[in-house]
Amino acid sequence: MKTQILYGIALMIVAGCSQTEQSHNHGHEHVVQTGASFSQAALLKPAETVSCLLENGDTAECLEIAVKHKPDDLTVGPFCPATLQSAGGVWDWTGASPGLYRVDQAFLEMLSEQGYRMFDEDGNVYISDISKAQPVEDHTCIQVSEDDGVEITALIPLHPVMADAPAQLGVVNKIGMALNGTPIFSDAPSVQHTGHMPALDTCGGHVDPGGWYHWHANSSDIETVYEATGVEAYCAINQNAAQQFGYAFDGFPIYGSLEASGEIPSDLDECNGHIGEMSNGETGYHYHTSDAFPNLPKCLVGVQAVNNFNTTAQVGIGANPTEGIEITRGNPPGGGGPNPGGRQPLNLDEAAAKLGVPVQTLSDALRQSGRPPDFAQVAERLGVSEQELREAIPPRPGR
Numbered sequence: 001m002k003t004q005i006l007y008g009i010a011l012m013i014v015a016g017c018s019q020t021e022q023s024h025n026h027g028h029e030h031v032v033q034t035g036a037s038f039s040q041a042a043l044l045k046p047a048e049t050v051s052c053l054l055e056n057g058d059t060a061e062c063l064e065i066a067v068k069h070k071p072d073d074l075t076v077g078p079f080c081p082a083t084l085q086s087a088g089g090v091w092d093w094t095g096a097s098p099g100l101y102r103v104d105q106a107f108l109e110m111l112s113e114q115g116y117r118m119f120d121e122d123g124n125v126y127i128s129d130i131s132k133a134q135p136v137e138d139h140t141c142i143q144v145s146e147d148d149g150v151e152i153t154a155l156i157p158l159h160p161v162m163a164d165a166p167a168q169l170g171v172v173n174k175i176g177m178a179l180n181g182t183p184i185f186s187d188a189p190s191v192q193h194t195g196h197m198p199a200l201d202t203c204g205g206h207v208d209p210g211g212w213y214h215w216h217a218n219s220s221d222i223e224t225v226y227e228a229t230g231v232e233a234y235c236a237i238n239q240n241a242a243q244q245f246g247y248a249f250d251g252f253p254i255y256g257s258l259e260a261s262g263e264i265p266s267d268l269d270e271c272n273g274h275i276g277e278m279s280n281g282e283t284g285y286h287y288h289t290s291d292a293f294p295n296l297p298k299c300l301v302g303v304q305a306v307n308n309f310n311t312t313a314q315v316g317i318g319a320n321p322t323e324g325i326e327i328t329r330g331n332p333p334g335g336g337g338p339n340p341g342g343r344q345p346l347n348l349d350e351a352a353a354k355l356g357v358p359v360q361t362l363s364d365a366l367r368q369s370g371r372p373p374d375f376a377q378v379a380e381r382l383g384v385s386e387q388e389l390r391e392a393i394p395p396r397p398g399r
Contacts, residue, residue, distance in 0.1 A: 062156055131330055252302055272297045
């Protein structure tokens with residue numbers, strides 16, 4: 001009930017602001033503050049105000065920012081450890097004994113006990129760069145190479161508008177842009193889903209198959225998570241739980257786990273946001289991150305711009321390569337489970353919904369039927385026809 005009331009209040013406040021906005025010239029002040037706040041080390045050109053179309057059909061003003069594949073002053077990694085004797089980044093494990101772990105010998109041996117062996121008899125870790133070739137082993141630690149020629153263009157509404165209902169964020173959905181010019185995304189794909197682990201570095205980021213770096217956490221407040229979870233890791237980025245981390249793609253600011261005043265935020269809604277005082281002294285809606293990984297909002301309350309994230313990358317999220325260019329980079333592998341099946345899709349949610357069965361039931365049936373999966377056996381287990389199963393789970397391209 002508290003969440004519904006707060007969301008309603010926020011809707012009325014934003015609506016009221018939009019009616020008086022022009023007379024107070026608040027919009028132009030916001031444009032200047034927003035444009036100036038993004039790091040020059042990432043921008044390809046000065047941020048500018050452009051006309052944009054919102055997902056609700058309204059025409060609006062957006063800040064357009066064009067950034068590099070990675071900020072010039074950002075050092076990334078480590079991701080995958082070369083051997084069991086070294087430590088890599090971190091991973092949020094969702095199998096037995098779930099939680100955030102440092103990618104080291106203890107963690108990799110735990111995964112091996114659960115059927116996901118990512119190292120050989122000599123302790124060398126299986127590492128794959130999926131932009132160059134698909135993994136040879138059933139289970140590998142993924143570490144993608146960068147493409148320093150990639151450019152990213154993002155649109156952020158300058159005058160945020162509350163949506164009729166929050167937009168829930170699932171796996172690898174766009175959340176926003178960090179002030180240093182790094183894209184922010186929701187949960188990375190689980191090992192159980194693909195059979196492989198796209199390891200995050202100790203600041204919570206990794207490289208997309210397209211060659212550009214992005215975060216799956218609030219990197220400027222990630223050590224709050226490490227302290228809460230007992231993970232021994234260090235992020236070289238300046239840590240400040242009270243500072244603004246970035247802007248969500250609906251235009252609302254994202255702060256760390258504390259208020260700008262240093263106090264613990266209260267009355268947070270389901271998206272981990274509320275109305276309160278921000279670092280610029282104004283009062284308005286903003287998000288907070290948390291001390292649990294991934295420490296990002298689970299949903300967005302505002303309306304986003306249409307086509308708000310594009311890259312010149314050959315593949316990956318938002319890929320829009322130059323017409324006629326030769327595609328030399330690869331996409332993520334499919335599969336999943338200790339015995340990944342050749343036809344299992346990357347997203348089982350849609351397939352399970354079509355079949356009317358729980359996702360875990362479908363995943364277990366595919367995994368238990370062998371490699372590749374025996375569709376007749378899986379269909380019998382699920383109580384559906386083999387034709388229905390094949391229609392719900394079509395072959396992946398290139399398989």
